[in-house]
Amino acid sequence: MKIAILVREETMQRCTGKGCLNAFFQRKDAFARYGDNIELVTFSHAGGDIEHKIEMMLKNGVDVVHLSSCMRGKAANYETLAKHLGEHFDVVGYTHGGAEGKEQATIIIKKAIE
Template sequence: MKIAILVREETMQRCTGKGCLNAFFQRKDAFKGYEDKTELITFSHAGGDIDHKIEMMIKNGVDTVHLSSCMRAKAANYEALAQKLAEHFNVVGYTHGAEEGKEQATVIIKKADKV
């Protein structure tokens, strides 16, 4: 399994990614069901040329994209981005902390569920 983590561009101005990366490497929170062989292929912000980033993730064999918990909490385009990504990947709408968000529900979409 190959995964990507996309974070909020504005948050990356001050965030080190520690929460997302700790959750991945410790296999906790959104990553608790992953095998040890799971590879983190991409850790990037969701800004810039998202279509190019999607192409590169496809080329590199990404199966699942995690939108960071800060995306769920603060990104106005959280649901639209999840839907766009679900055209190519499974999407899990958080990385660390509680599975359910305080402000909006967590989006979880299986690629096969997308019509």
């Protein structure tokens, strides 16, 4: 299974990605659901040309997009972005920390079978 992690662009100005990457590599929090057969294909911010990023993720075989916990907590477009990504991928709306957010509920979308 191929995984993408998208983080909040503004947060990336000061964040090292340690929380998201630790959760991925230690298979904890949002990544506890996976076995060992997963690959991190994309680690990027959600800003810029999202349509191009979606095209590249599709080209590279991404199955699931995780929106970072900072997206869930601080991004005004969290729900809209999750729904848009859900047209192409399964979406898990957090990476590390608790499964439920303090500000917004965690979005989990299973891509509709085409």
